[in-house]
Amino acid sequence: MRFTLFVIMALAIALGLGGWSARWALDQSAEIGTVAVGPWFANPTAGAPDADPYSKARLAKVGNLTLGLGEGVQFTADRDASGRPLRRECQYKVVGEAPAARVWTIAPYSQEGRLLQPGSGRVAWLTSNNLMRAEDNSFAIAVGPLARAGNWLATSGTGPLVLALSLYDTPVSAASGVANVVLPELTLEKCLDG
DSSP states (O other): OHHHHHHHHHHHHHHHHHHHHHHHHHHHTTTTTOEEETTEEEOTTTTSTTOOHHHHHHHHHHOOOOOOTTTEEEEEESBOTTSOBOBTTEEEEEEEOOOSOSEEEEEEEOTTSOBOOOOTTSOSOEEGGGOOOOTTSOEEEEEESSOOSSEEEEOOSSSBOEEEEEEESOSOSTTTOSTTOOOOEEEEEEETTO
């Protein structure tokens, strides 16, 4: 009886520590293969068959599909240009020009990688095909819960926010490099809680 209890206890500790260490390894390895462009981050090889095992495990954990090497690249931002964490209850401005791409999208996500639904009658993402632009082809997108004239990407609720800028059919890739790419600026305007 004591031996059985000892074995059960040893298995419980081993499984608990094993699960904790696997989660810790995934969280600590987020920077492997990642490049930064201002507040935007991308892992251009995440969708490749020979991607590192940590990238594959993170994608499997979230359950989202990623872009393959020949399809494009996705940049995400969870902080503004000043390094403050993005929040759903705050108003942000995304200004600039996107790099060369046939089509690109920008969408709000939770930290767990789930698309945030902004509420009835509002769009969950914007695409380069339906964006209003200035004469020099630049754009400005308001991101936040308050309706705005022009390009507005609605958010709802409270809590952390991650913006995803996906470039499809683009020369920006792991092979050509993403370090010299210029991406739109992401700045805080105000937060509704003060």
